[in-house]
Amino acid sequence: MRIQLLNLAHARSGDKGDTANVGLIALEDKYYPLLVREVTNDRVKKHFAGICKGKVERFELPNLGALNFLLHESLGGGGTLSLMTDAQGKTFSTALLRMEIEIPDQEAQELGLA
Amino acid sequence: MKESIRIAGGQGFWGDLPEAPVRQVEEGPIDYLMLDYLAEVTMSIMQKQRSRDPAAGYAKDFVGLMRQILPTCIEKNIKVTANAGGVNVEGCAAAVQGVARELGLAGKFQLGIVTGDDIMQRLDDFISRGIELRNMDTDEPLSIVRDRIQSANVYLGAWPMVEALNRGAQIVITGRATDTGLTLAPMIHEFGWAVDDWDRLASGTIAGHIIECGAQASGGNCQYEWRSIPNLATVGFPIVEALPDGTFVVTKHKGTGGWVIIPSIKEQLVYEMGDPREYLTPDCVADFTTVQLEYEGTDRVRVFGIEGRPATQFLKVSISYSAGYKAVGTLVYSWPEAYEKAKAADRILRTRLDRLGLKFDQILTEFLGVNATHGPLAGQPRDDLPEVQLRVAVRSDDRAAVERFTKEIAPLVLTGPPGVTGFAGGRPKVEEIVAYWPALIPKGEITPRVEIVEA
Structure with a gap:
């Protein structure tokens, strides 16, 4: 089945210069391995096509059931140079939660998602 | 304890x-x-x-x-x-x-x-001794913005x-x-x-x-x-x-x-x-x-x-420097065809800026209610949107160009697509951009001072 990250995680995002950071946090610990497996750098880079012009880095925080993404060259120059409404990347969090991932039906059932 | x-x-x-x-x-x-x-x-x-x-x-x-x-x-x-x-x-x-x-x-x-x-007064000394205070994001040496620096603090x-x-x-x-x-x-x-x-x-x-x-x-x-x-x-x-x-x-x-x-x-x-x-x-x-x-x-x-x-062994330095000017203009377009009208107004505005020969480092158009936060991820908007806010922002080293831009927004009300409002605040303000330059400095260069005074 296809499922949107909104149903699996919450998130908060912020900025460091022209880089946006998105912390993606599993709503339940049992979803974390799924996030690690499915929400890869490549997927995130593709998801933010046209928005993130640089590379995407990913860091794992298994202790928090969270992944931290750095989206480089995403904020129109960053800080005060940026002309964007969201110059500080505050809404990149919910933008990532739009992503949909594919889960085998059996796994979805085991996780109580189906 | x-x-x-x-x-x-x-x-x-x-x-x-x-x-x-x-x-x-x-x-x-x-x-x-x-x-x-x-x-x-x-x-x-x-x-x-x-x-x-x-x-x-x-x-x-x-x-x-x-x-x-x-x-x-x-x-x-x-x-x-x-x-x-x-x-x-x-x-x-x-x-x-x-x-x-x-x-x-x-x-x-x-x-x-x-x-x-505060290391503002020591910058030239640092640079002359080979402490370049390179930008942590871009790796450029501080010397390229030296004459535009406004503050420098560890x-x-x-x-x-x-x-x-x-x-x-x-x-x-x-x-x-x-x-x-x-x-x-x-x-x-x-x-x-x-x-x-x-x-x-x-x-x-x-x-x-x-x-x-x-x-x-x-x-x-x-x-x-x-x-x-x-x-x-x-x-x-x-x-x-x-x-x-x-x-x-x-x-x-x-x-x-x-x-x-x-x-x-x-x-x-x-x-x-x-x-x-x-x-x-x-x-x-x-x-x-x-x-x-x-x-x-x-x-x-x-x-x-x-x-x-x-x-x-390093401390972070926060340096600010003057980096040109910017301004943001907004107008609100109402149903019907709100998004189409806002897009048409943007085209008209850009044509006029072009004809004026104004040079900007960047012109950014966003449509609030459509794509200002999630960009292309928001997908195509429904065609009966009740309203859309057009938001155009410009940036330039040339203050006069940004100033001129601020005079082109209000006229769109009488010279552009219909169903437009939201221009009550007067002309947009020209804002000086003060940009941030993060760098590192060896700890040994810095001596904090602590003073205790009676209130």
């Missing part, structure tokens, strides 16, 4: 809820109030204020706040750590002394003044504030100090932690990270079950209850709104995070992958297990 201390976060940024620190002092027991006033470009704003008035250049709000809370702080022996000094720490301290005299509290407490962060850590507290200061005022140091310093002072006690220093640093953005740890901007968050109108700002072993509990005053739950703490932990194993401060390197969380009651989250490593 105290068994535990309560450190309250009072401001998430310069301009946060004015009554938050007052409520922290009045609505329950605390030992320390920490106040973070300095965002990355705040120093340049203060530098500008000081160039117009030599007595200015610090967070004036802090002085007003002191007028409100100083009597209670003295009565309850609450100590304050604040980076309110901006580019004029002495001026800020003098203003607080003035308040103390007004309130009849002169001679009743000591003020700690931490300086040595981020000082907890230790100068610790010295001020050890020497008896009740109110500690600093210039550019790290947000985390404002929280860590009271713990080191009270518990006598060693300079190489990396795990505990990392714990205090992470405690600081959790409360430095104010209510963002206690229900504000919390995505998790946001509809269920109780009474954000009276949101309680976060409080750290720290123990000598480095563990701590995050909580808030009883009876206040918001919530302190594991998801709200997790959201704040990942906020503005880089590599979670390498959270660098002047005091230590904190490892966020070691943080453990558990409930210890309602609105009480215990934080433990934190590990740290030795601090690096």
Whole structure:
């Protein structure tokens, strides 16, 4: 089945210069391995096509059931140079939660998602 | 040694809820109030204020706040750590002394003044000795913006504030100090932690990270079950209850709104995070992958297990420089065909800017209600949108070009597509851009100064 990250995680995002950071946090610990497996750098880079012009880095925080993404060259120059409404990347969090991932039906059932 | 201390976060940024620190002092027991006033470009704003008035250049709000809370702080022996000094720490301290005299509290407490962060006058010396202060993001040497620099300050850590507290200061005022140091310093002072006690220093640093953005740890901007968050109108700002072993509990005053739950703490932990194993401060390197969380009651989250490593041999420098001008113009288009009309207006505007021969480094068009936050991820809008706001922003080194742009917005009301409104605020303002230049400097170059004065 296809499922949107909104149903699996919450998130908060912020900025460091022209880089946006998105912390993606599993709503339940049992979803974390799924996030690690499915929400890869490549997927995130593709998801933010046209928005993130640089590379995407990913860091794992298994202790928090969270992944931290750095989206480089995403904020129109960053800080005060940026002309964007969201110059500080505050809404990149919910933008990532739009992503949909594919889960085998059996796994979805085991996780109580189906 | 105290068994535990309560450190309250009072401001998430310069301009946060004015009554938050007052409520922290009045609505329950605390030992320390920490106040973070300095965002990355705040120093340049203060530098500008000081160039117009030599007595200015610090967070004036802090002085007003002191007028409100100083009597209670003295009565309850609450100590304050604040980076309110901006580019004029002495001026800020003098203003607080003035308040103390007004309130009849002169001679009743000591003020700690931490300086040595301002390196504006030393930049040429550094550059001539091969300390290039390269931009941490772009790797460019500082010399390329040398003539446009407005302020240059080193981020000082907890230790100068610790010295001020050890020497008896009740109110500690600093210039550019790290947000985390404002929280860590009271713990080191009270518990006598060693300079190489990396795990505990990392714990205090992470405690600081959790409360430095104010209510963002206690229900504000919390995505998790946001509809269920109780009474954000009276949101309680976060409080750290720290123990000598480095563990701590995050909580808030009883009876206040918001919530302190594991998801709200997790959201704040990942906020503005880089590599979670390498959270660098002047005091230590904190490892966020070691943080453990558990409930210890309602609105009480215990934080433990934190590990740290030795601090690096560098301090971060925050430099601001003038980087041209910008302006933003907006208009609102209504149903029917709101989005189409807004797009047509944008084309007309751009054609006119072109014909005027104006040169901009960038022109950015956004359509609020369609794509301003999530861009292409928002997908195609439905065709009967009730309204769309057109937002056009420009940036240029040429002030005249930006000025001219601001005169092209209102005329669109009478010379563009129909169904348009939302131009009540007059012409857009031209804003000077003060940009941020992060760099590193060897620690040995910087000597913080700590002064204790009678209030």
